[in-house]
Amino acid sequence: MAIVVVCDFDNLEPWINALKEVDPSVDIIKINEVKDKSSVGFVLAWNYPHGLFRKYPGVKTISSMGAGVDHLVNDPLLPENINIVRIVDPRLSQDMFEFALAVIMNRLRQLTQFRENQMRGIWKKKRYLRISNIRVGIMGTGAIGNHLATKLHNAGFKVAGWGRTAGKPADYKKYHGQEQLPDLLKSSDLLICLLPLTPATKDILNKNNLRMLPRNAWLVNLGRGEHVVDEDLIELLDSEHLDGANLDVFREEPLPEVHPFWKHPKIFITPHLASLPFPESVAPQIIDNYHRTMENKPLLNMVDRQLGY
Secondary structure, eight states, rough: OEEEEEEEOOHHHHHHHHHHHOOSSEEEOOOOOOOSSGGOOOEEESSSTTTTGGTTTTTTTESSSOOOOHHHTOOTTOOTSSEEEOOOHHHHHHHHHHHHHHHHHHHHHHHHHHHHHHHHHHOOOOOOOOOGGGGEEOOSSSHHHHHHHHHHHHHHHHEEEEEESSEEEEEEEEEEEEGGGHHHTOSSSSSEEEEOOTTTTOOOOSSSHHHSOOOOEEEEEOOOOOBBOOOHHHHHHHHHHHEEEOOOOOOSSSSTTTTTTTTTTTTEEOOEEEEEEEEHHHHHHHHHHHHHTTTTOOOBBBOOOOTTT
């Protein structure tokens, strides 16, 4: 039985080649090449049309092509008997840390401002912040969030994390549950969102919560665009409660040309690239889950549909 790939990527060849490199005996085909829909048992997917898999009655497992699974759990027409698995990869965690560190250090050293000064021919020194001067809050302490928090803590940052539950003990301070969210927000000079998108986290970066951040705080959203209430963020930036925001994810992607984020002087945009899955790095676990599916064995990195991750 083949692995069927369905996604909105322009080029699937790197994925197909990486999977075949791990196990040449497995057929890897694109969904438009399927001849018998009832024979499809394992799917590798990203951003497919909702309801697609009602036409594939033999599907047992769908693997996301990345760490996010909201495109799967939010499909109201996805049959309940289909297992969902996600990608957990140390490389994704490390890449997220490196991106977040770059954003933080740019903020501390104001490199963007000096670049703008250069373009205007302005020679002007400005006092910078040091690692010890700011408190970093991280919303979401799963595999990626915990890696990020631990690495920042080890680098000398004052770090606190927040999640749905207490989770495992860590070297950094941890908050959990809705009642402790204000404690994190009030103590975060720079807030990084890495939450999964669930009904409980949708719109969580709203006016009421963002106002709990200290004045002149900075927001970094690396989770999902639906975490941010766009209008609320702009209001708090314009009122100078927040000093700026780095946004890597958006409610609609690509971000529409008319969206006010584009030209806002305090918003810095990147096109959803903070941490990208590399096919050669994640292919082994995809192939492993394929064989586990075929052999009716427990799957790796199973998603709880009720929790949404």
